[in-house]
Each structure stands twice: as structure tokens, then as C-alpha cells.
Amino acid sequence: MDQCRGTLVLILCLFYSGADGLNISLEHPWNASLIFETGATASIACSYTLDTTEYPLSLEWYRVPKWKADVVPEKLYRFSFISDREYKFAEFDTRPGVIILNDRDANRNTLSISSLRATDDGDYTCTLTLDSSSSETSSPAVIVVNVTPQLQEPQASILSESTYRLNCTASGGRPAPSITWYRDGVSLNVSSNNSNVVTSQTDGLFTVESMIDVTETTDVTYTCSMNHVTLTTATNMSINPRAAAEPTVSPEPEPEPEPEGVVNVTLAATTTPDYSLANFTSGAQGPQDHGVSRIYILLLPWTIVAILTFIAI
Known part of the structure; x- marks a missing residue:
């Protein structure tokens, strides 16, 4: 008798925990192939049936990115149902352009992603957890985002x-x-x-x-x-x-460095200056009698004037 009572209790626990009462699936009615280009909109509906109305009940969305090396699921969003009409919403991914519609009467939760990006590519699943004791996860819906190179x-x-x-x-x-x-x-x-x-x-x-x-x-x-x-x-x-095509030009070799203590001196030859009267007039000077030559040139007009005056007298 005691053994039978224990079996009955186990069956009741299974029934109320919902271990056999959860059924969950993903739907994608607008695009069965789930292959999109960047900028498009993808929608996935998570439908479920319950054999019990026990609360709390939570529904969570996950994504496994295809473009990452690891395969750890990323939690995106969570609905925590406190009662038949009351729930709390938690957002773990702050990506803009996401709309989530929850239809409790139809037991459906729809995830809509607009302006798809390359990083939205991945496997999406929804997980339904009843009373924190049993859960069921849907098969993945694969969203492929093609990107134009x-x-x-x-x-x-x-x-x-x-x-x-x-x-x-x-x-x-x-x-x-x-x-x-x-x-x-x-x-x-x-x-x-x-x-x-x-x-x-x-x-x-x-x-x-x-x-x-x-x-x-x-x-x-x-x-x-x-x-x-x-x-x-x-x-x-x-x-x-x-x-x-640009030809490959070999760089010119750098000059070898000069030994320390060596000074290079460049000598340039110049022509011998002309010390004619024209050069003196323009400012050129001879090697030694620079000042004397200039005095002779300045006194010459006055000497001529004096001679002419003397003759006139």
C-alpha cells in the first residue's frame, strides 16, 4: 500500500510539473527558407501547448551565432508569466529593430527582426520553462543572412x-x-x-x-x-x-659615410676682376689702391676747371 501511494505521488508530480505536458515548436510562415539579405525582415513564431496552467511560466529566446568560433547560446529575451495576463519582460540584447509579439490566448510568441545585419545570422530557439522544474526547447530555426561583397x-x-x-x-x-x-x-x-x-x-x-x-x-x-x-x-x-603596371624601381644606394675627422672642401675658380674705369664707376675695386683711385677720379673735374680758368685769365 505504501509503495502504491508513492507511485501515485510520483505520477501527480510529473503531471503538475508538466514534464509530459509541454509541447513547443517554431514556425516561420512568411519565409520558409529563412534565407535573407541584409536589410530584410525575418519573423519566427514560437508556439506551445500546455496541459496545465501552473505558474510561474517563462519563455526565452536564444541564438547560436554561426560566425563565431564558439557555439555557446546567447540569451536574447525572456517573458516571465506571473499569471494568465501578467508577465515581465527582460531584454538581454539591446539591438534596435526587434519587435516581440506575445499572444497568450493563442500560446504564441513571435520574434520579428527588421533591418537584418550580418551578425543576425545564426540558429534561433525558444525554451519554455514551467515552474522552474521542467523545460522544453524547440528545434532550431536557422536564419541565414547573405551579405553582398x-x-x-x-x-x-x-x-x-x-x-x-x-x-x-x-x-x-x-x-x-x-x-x-x-x-x-x-x-x-x-x-x-x-x-x-x-x-x-x-x-x-x-x-x-x-x-x-x-x-x-x-x-x-x-x-x-x-x-x-x-x-x-x-x-x-x-x-x-x-x-x-608600375615598374619596380631599385632604390639608389646610399653614399658611404665619410671617416671621422675628414673635412671636404670644395674650391671654385673665379675670373680675374677688371679694374677699368667702368668698373670703378660701378663700384669695383682694385686689389690695393682702392681709396687712391677713387680720389683721383673725384679730383679730375676740378683740375680741368682750374686749368681752363687760368688760361682765360
């Missing part, structure tokens, strides 16, 4: 007299973009012998760098074409290797 202007460098290396980079995209080369409008079948493609990832965004080596003796146009899932047409940029 930016194509940079191609660069060219000289490897030898007529061989050039062309470089084209597309950065900041999700998923990784693809790059195709064209020569005067004709697609190139680039082989691994003369090309190199490097793909790197930072914060979930991809950068693709394509390098090819070409040999040209005339002016031709090479086009770097970028394709991506967010683009309806390819993005193109062109380059003329012969016109754009």
Missing part, C-alpha cells in the same frame, strides 16, 4: 619585361563570391599553373583574392568579374596591364 579595383605589377601579375579581390561577402577573368571579353580558362585563389573568413564574412600571371606585348583589357547569390548580374572591373 565589395569588388576592389584590380591591380597589376611587372614580373619581367612582358609578364604581369594581375590581382583582384572581393571582400566582405557571405557566402564566398566567385571571380572569373576575361581577356578582351573572352573568358579565361585559368589553370593552377598561373593562378592562385585565396579565401579567408573574418567574423563570418569571406574574402576571395584571385591572382593570375599573364604575358602581353600589346595593349589588351583584362576584366575581373565577381558573381554572388545576392547579385542578379555580375560586377565587373577592367584593367590594362601595360598601362596600369
Whole structure:
């Protein structure tokens, strides 16, 4: 009898705790694929059913970012239901543009994120906890945010007299973009012998760098074409290797330092000065009789006047 009573108590505890009475699921009626571009709006509805109306009852939203190395769920929002109509709301993520609609009559909680960013990419789940003793977590709804990469202007460098290396980079995209080369409008079948493609990832965004080596003796146009899932047409940029490439100029060797205690003196030859009357008039001076020559020149007019006066008398 005691053993039976214990079993009944256990069943009642399970019933009131809601261990078998929680059912939770995620819905996404507006976009079944959950693949978006930046700037769009994503909505996810968390629906649940309860076999009991015990309180407190809480519903929490979580996200596992795809672009982070760790997979620790981030708590975003929490609804704590105190009664059938009363609840408290806690916000752990202060990102603007988020609207949460709670429909208690329909047992549905909808998370709407507008102006999607690259960092909104991730797995979203909602967890329903009843009386802090039992909980149920939904399967994840995966939100993929595609980001359009930016194509940079191609660069060219000289490897030898007529061989050039062309470089084209597309950065900041999700998923990784693809790059195709064209020569005067004709697609190139680039082989691994003369090309190199490097793909790197930072914060979930991809950068693709394509390098090819070409040999040209005339002016031709090479086009770097970028394709991506967010683009309806390819993005193109062109380059003329012969016109754009900058030759590598070897730096001039620096002069060797002079030994200490040595003084360099530079001598410059000058012409012998002309000590004619014209030079004296303009201010030139002789080597020794500078002052005497000037006195003779000043007294000459007065001497002539005196001689003429004497003759007249």
C-alpha cells in the first residue's frame, strides 16, 4: 500500500510539473527558407501547448551565432508569466529593430527582426520553462543572412619585361563570391599553373583574392568579374596591364659615410676682376689702391676747371 501511494505521488508530480505536458515548436510562415539579405525582415513564431496552467511560466529566446568560433547560446529575451495576463519582460540584447509579439490566448510568441545585419545570422530557439522544474526547447530555426561583397579595383605589377601579375579581390561577402577573368571579353580558362585563389573568413564574412600571371606585348583589357547569390548580374572591373603596371624601381644606394675627422672642401675658380674705369664707376675695386683711385677720379673735374680758368685769365 505504501509503495502504491508513492507511485501515485510520483505520477501527480510529473503531471503538475508538466514534464509530459509541454509541447513547443517554431514556425516561420512568411519565409520558409529563412534565407535573407541584409536589410530584410525575418519573423519566427514560437508556439506551445500546455496541459496545465501552473505558474510561474517563462519563455526565452536564444541564438547560436554561426560566425563565431564558439557555439555557446546567447540569451536574447525572456517573458516571465506571473499569471494568465501578467508577465515581465527582460531584454538581454539591446539591438534596435526587434519587435516581440506575445499572444497568450493563442500560446504564441513571435520574434520579428527588421533591418537584418550580418551578425543576425545564426540558429534561433525558444525554451519554455514551467515552474522552474521542467523545460522544453524547440528545434532550431536557422536564419541565414547573405551579405553582398565589395569588388576592389584590380591591380597589376611587372614580373619581367612582358609578364604581369594581375590581382583582384572581393571582400566582405557571405557566402564566398566567385571571380572569373576575361581577356578582351573572352573568358579565361585559368589553370593552377598561373593562378592562385585565396579565401579567408573574418567574423563570418569571406574574402576571395584571385591572382593570375599573364604575358602581353600589346595593349589588351583584362576584366575581373565577381558573381554572388545576392547579385542578379555580375560586377565587373577592367584593367590594362601595360598601362596600369608600375615598374619596380631599385632604390639608389646610399653614399658611404665619410671617416671621422675628414673635412671636404670644395674650391671654385673665379675670373680675374677688371679694374677699368667702368668698373670703378660701378663700384669695383682694385686689389690695393682702392681709396687712391677713387680720389683721383673725384679730383679730375676740378683740375680741368682750374686749368681752363687760368688760361682765360
